[in-house]
Amino acid sequence: MGLGGYLTWTALARELVNTYDPQKVFPFERHGDLVKLVKTPMFANNPYILQSFTDDFAIPMQLNSPETNYCKQDTPAKATHRYDKHIIEQLCEVYGINNPKLKCEMYFVGEEIAIVDRLLSDFSLDNFLVIEPQSNDEYTVNKKYPLEKWQYVADSLMKQGYQLAQIGKATHDQVLDGVVDLTGKTNFREAALIIQKSKLFISSEGGLMHAANAVETPSVIIYTGFIHPRMTSYPENTNIWIGKDHGPCGMKVECAHCKQDAILHDPAEILTAIENKLE
Numbered sequence: 001m002g003l004g005g006y007l008t009w010t011a012l013a014r015e016l017v018n019t020y021d022p023q024k025v026f027p028f029e030r031h032g033d034l035v036k037l038v039k040t041p042m043f044a045n046n047p048y049i050l051q052s053f054t055d056d057f058a059i060p061m062q063l064n065s066p067e068t069n070y071c072k073q074d075t076p077a078k079a080t081h082r083y084d085k086h087i088i089e090q091l092c093e094v095y096g097i098n099n100p101k102l103k104c105e106m107y108f109v110g111e112e113i114a115i116v117d118r119l120l121s122d123f124s125l126d127n128f129l130v131i132e133p134q135s136n137d138e139y140t141v142n143k144k145y146p147l148e149k150w151q152y153v154a155d156s157l158m159k160q161g162y163q164l165a166q167i168g169k170a171t172h173d174q175v176l177d178g179v180v181d182l183t184g185k186t187n188f189r190e191a192a193l194i195i196q197k198s199k200l201f202i203s204s205e206g207g208l209m210h211a212a213n214a215v216e217t218p219s220v221i222i223y224t225g226f227i228h229p230r231m232t233s234y235p236e237n238t239n240i241w242i243g244k245d246h247g248p249c250g251m252k253v254e255c256a257h258c259k260q261d262a263i264l265h266d267p268a269e270i271l272t273a274i275e276n277k278l279e
Contacts (some may be wrong), residue, residue, distance in 0.1 A: 004207025006042035083228035
């Protein structure tokens, strides 16, 4: 499970506490007869979630249950997802909770905030936008949107006087020209804090989209035909599904349709969505 996936469980934890009134939620995985407490940076400092084995009363929340898995079949070539409801709604459904708030949770400490404040000060970032043009292709290559089209969007925004900061993994061949390069300079939680202090987050569908939701920063998100936006999109965002004519395909090997959709798509649609969001 990716870090963004863990964040969706923070929404379930909140809904469980608010609905059933336990003090905490106990996140675990079951492996045969063994029970393992799940610890992830996404759960750190969360008041709804137990951080260690204690005697506190808590409701169990099993993260590796087949019932809560939105991926119903997974082969080397293709993943078949359930997409009639948002992931958070699917998780809550298993626990008898309807109409949950589509909101992830992150809780930060002063040291994290101070680190990010220093970083923003060092790069003179104020009243800025955050962009993440990279896509994690370890699971599928079909979420990629062409870097040159991201560059068009960035150039157009910078010509209008906007300051852009790029976050994500350290890379030498996917950094946009002219942006403030913060790639590789933060961990996931620090990146979320940078997004929190920005005016807008711009990216393809991925983990930091869930972080932007958690820190209440609106986003413009690009979806290819790999998955249906209904499964992960948040209502406060502008979600552009460039693969709606063939998706969701779930293809993990290269999909000719996803690739062609990205090639043919006009990035001016992204720019317009950003401008409308900023207004």
